[in-house]
Amino acid sequence: MARAAAGAGPPGIGAWLNVNVGGWRAASLLLAAVVAAPLLVLAASSLHPDARVWQHLSATVLPGLLRNTLVLTLGVGSGVLVLGTGLAWLTAMCEFPGRRWFDWALMLPLAVPAYVLAFVAVGLLDYGGPVQTALRRWLGPGQWLPPIRSEGGVIAVMVLAFYPYVYMLARAAFLNQGRRMLETGRVLGLGPVAAFCRATLPVARPALAAGTALALMETLADFGAVSVFNYDTFTTAIYKAWFGFFSLTTAAQLALLLLAFVALALYLERRLRGRARYEVVLRPGQDPRYRLRGGRAWGATLLCLGVLALGFLVPAGQLAAWAWEVWREELDSRYAAFMFNTLTLGAVAAGATTFAALMLSYTYRLRPDPLTRGAVRVATLGYALPGSVLAVGIMLSFVWIDRRLGGWFGHWLDGPLLTGSLLALVLAYVVRFLAVAYGPVDNAFERIKPSILQVARCLGAGNLEILRRLSIPMLRTGLVSALLLVFVEVMKEMPATLLLRPFGWTTLATRIFELTSEGEWERAALPALTLVAVGLIPVALLVRRSAQA
């Protein structure tokens, strides 16, 4: 049965259950502190503003950057929301030719890093690219396509790269609520569109919001894709301050400003959602799907195929073509090590991050007091920071810890403990991707009725037992989603990996960096394609999971 309950949420399961949440809370606060440390380090470095750089930036480029960032955020936000929700509805609720296949195939663009998609799009569609060159040969000189290196182009590429976040979460939400919400709306006299908007969407809202938030944070943090388009966003200013004016301080200040912006947006979303809570009880089995017929059915197939082609088939095909040209000179035995390193890091970091998200979310359910709430908010902001800036913040805080440890245990330690170790790298991933794991986990929690936990408590189950025997099985879909999402993200991550990896530790992503930093994109196709191929495994698992939900 699905039930949407609007009204006051419970003050916290912990209060109802009257359990001791001290240990959980302490652990979660510690975790939040670890995550917040890099941000605090950056904030502390900002106490001495570099007036000259600020003045210059605000007098020349900042107004334009703010406008661009706003346009990009709105464009990508509405794009991923519409595309992700629409596709999710089609594959979750309808039946049309190829639907079973699109179920999982529409997740594939997640395996393609946004900067790769951007590079392929510009390479193919720019004036000097093969498509326009062929058009000029047939149709005569001139520009035959709208310019790809434009606002529309960059928005389109990012929508294609990031819609899977919304698609995945929305799909799970739709599968969970089934047809009943919509049909209840119809019975109450609403048309199909109105019923969808007023009954189905509100129940799926937390999922849609979480997916869109992930997509937007990724958009704000992106530097690779926008620099392929030379589209200046707020991140551009951050890097200009750092790499151009060598003012890491100003870069950190700008980054914090960006974070404030993100925090405000997230806060507004929660406020607008109000105190409404939507609890859906998981039901075994599935409702029958709406069977699309004729033109509609083929329209749906065509839409899915188009998105899949643009977001995955064409870029993967282009990468394959390039990789074919270079694999003889590029492929060697080191690739086994690259893949091993990539997979190991992905697996370890995914486990650690998901565990951290579970702990945080559970503590928050137990006792949502202001301190815990603050800890959660802080801990999930790292995703919106441009990778390099966060990486430096993490490095600075690790160096600081190493100094302290060196002071205390210098006799036993043989060099720095954290910096340059795998532990540091895994911690960095936790800091960066906690938001990615927190979204699905928290979403799954959101859908569990507190009364179930209360009943368990009445029956004498302890904290751990509730978590182990009730929450985790009920959260399984969310947990697996979180694991796999983080896995994919870690594999694609570049700046933190570059800065914090141990000597000689090369992953597929750092290999891509080595080749692209001097513009050798064709040679980079091999590691990029390998990354996409390896990324397909978790993505495929992700979809199978959500299909079973």
Place this chain on the structure above:
Amino acid sequence: MLRITVLILAALVGPGAAAVQAAELVVYSARNEQLIRPLFEAYERDRGVTIRFVTDKAGPLLARLKAEGASSPADLLITVDAGNLWHAAREGALAPVRSAVLARNIPAHLRDPGGRWYGLSVRARTIVYHRERVKPAELSTYEALAEPRWKGRLCLRTAKKVYNQSLVAALIAHHGEAGAERVVRGWVANLAAPVFSSDTKVLEAIAAGQCDVGIVNTYYYGRLLKKKPDLPLVLFWPNQETTGVHINVSGAGVTAHAPHRAEAVRFLEWLSGEQAQHLFADVNLEYPANPAVQPDPRVAAWGRFKADDLNLAEVGRLQAAAIRLMDRAGYR
């Protein structure tokens, strides 16, 4: 459970805690792996010294050096562009090196007057034009590309690339800020298309007919030529009557807290010698910094030119001013 956790932690921490051994050098490099690894391998073979390295962009590497301070394991910083080298020196990350070998091998304008960094390969940033749509007689200087006759015919790479920042810094050194700004504004007014994200894209745009002329580093031209031998593009050496072709370096400096300073200096000296100079420059079709070493035949085929002998430390110093100037002029 606890035991497993401890084991995992120990495994994770292991590589970081491993001590840096004696016959060893640690290098932080912003020059990428496939360009730098052949040199390390050759030196390891020759001298039996183990070289460990990490690669990253210059900014993060410098931040890491500064943060690690006296406890940094790094002996040598290798990076591209004089601006990055100059800044690393100014931040105190590099220590002065006095060496007769280096003084003999590396010309004065390609190294820090204080000896904190030495250029090791030279890259020339020059004009490239379309064979059919431009007569070489039309071309003369970088500055002349700002004239109205090039309206709608010029393609440039983004001002965010440090190569263009150095080029404009050199313009400031020669003409002052006002003069340089006039030139940059003229370039912007002449652009045929929004600025590109890479030199290769500029070359491809000229070849495709989107514009007629551009400014690129020569090795990008060499690389594209290798792939497409029928490329309708030709290099032009500008400013031969005046300041000379704008050049830049990739270079290196010994770090301020190098644990193996003497070894690092020996390595730096070896890098300036004939064998290493070939490896350093030829692998990327650049010019050796050591004037006694001949460039790769493919590079030599582009002809000889007079290079700007402005000290690159000056270019580094003026880079921030150059960025501000380009922001004002609307060069993105």
